[in-house]
Amino acid sequence: MPAIQAQLLTISERFWQGQPPHGVNYPARAVLNCGAFPFNFANFQPLNRFLLICCPAMIGRIRTYLIRYSRQQSGTVSYLTLVQEAELGLNLEISHEKSRLNEMLAEISMTEHEEGRPPLSCLVKVQGSKGQGDNFYKLCEKMGMGEWRTLKQNEDFLKDLIGTCREFWRDETNFQKFS
Structure with a gap:
């Protein structure tokens, strides 16, 4: 993921609480509409926090x-x-x-x-x-x-x-x- 430094504009956090965030069809839209780089959340174990990536x-x-x-x-x-x-x-x-x-x-x-x-x-x-x-x-x-x-x-x-x-x-x- 070396392209992240160039592509990533902002990371904001919010509690995930075991469910995918609103608007994300997990894992189909796990790239979070950021076609600029692959960031596949399907490989992640359940997290305490969910990172919302805007690119x-x-x-x-x-x-x-x-x-x-x-x-x-x-x-x-x-x-x-x-x-x-x-x-x-x-x-x-x-x-x-x-x-x-x-x-x-x-x-x-x-x-x-x-x-x-x-x-x-x-x-x-x-x-x-x-x-x-x-x-x-x-x-x-x-x-x-x-x-x-x-x-x-x-x-x-x-x-x-x-x-x-x-x-x-x-x-x-x-x-x-x-x-």
């Missing part, structure tokens, strides 16, 4: 899903729908798994912004909420879009950002070049 393949699936969503759907997608449809295997009821999803969304959006593209995380929101949470606007502030409180109060900011994102990814040239 570039998971980030790639999120990005691909959001690009496709921006081209084919309207509105925004909930965290739960993103997790289910992108087959991430995360349990959003566990705070550090939800935090990791937020970290991956932020990483994707920062990379997109650095490459001159709109942040894809503008398409993701908590189900039942009107818009984005404070962390999204703080991320926008880090990207130089303005002071986060001002951005949050500006009703047109999020709507315009979503529109820009959809327009960018619906352009066939952009899609072919950057997806």
Whole structure:
């Protein structure tokens, strides 16, 4: 497993308690959706803790899903729908798994912004909420879009950002070049 150093982004722990984690069909999905390297949990003896591995393949699936969503759907997608449809295997009821999803969304959006593209995380929101949470606007502030409180109060900011994102990814040239 020498490729782990290059591939592994984060390891977060959670109690396993004798059952595979939510979303993992043990051992069929024991690679944990991280096709970048084989990490087969079927060879492990029962553990006290289960390691959740997030790698570039998971980030790639999120990005691909959001690009496709921006081209084919309207509105925004909930965290739960993103997790289910992108087959991430995360349990959003566990705070550090939800935090990791937020970290991956932020990483994707920062990379997109650095490459001159709109942040894809503008398409993701908590189900039942009107818009984005404070962390999204703080991320926008880090990207130089303005002071986060001002951005949050500006009703047109999020709507315009979503529109820009959809327009960018619906352009066939952009899609072919950057997806």
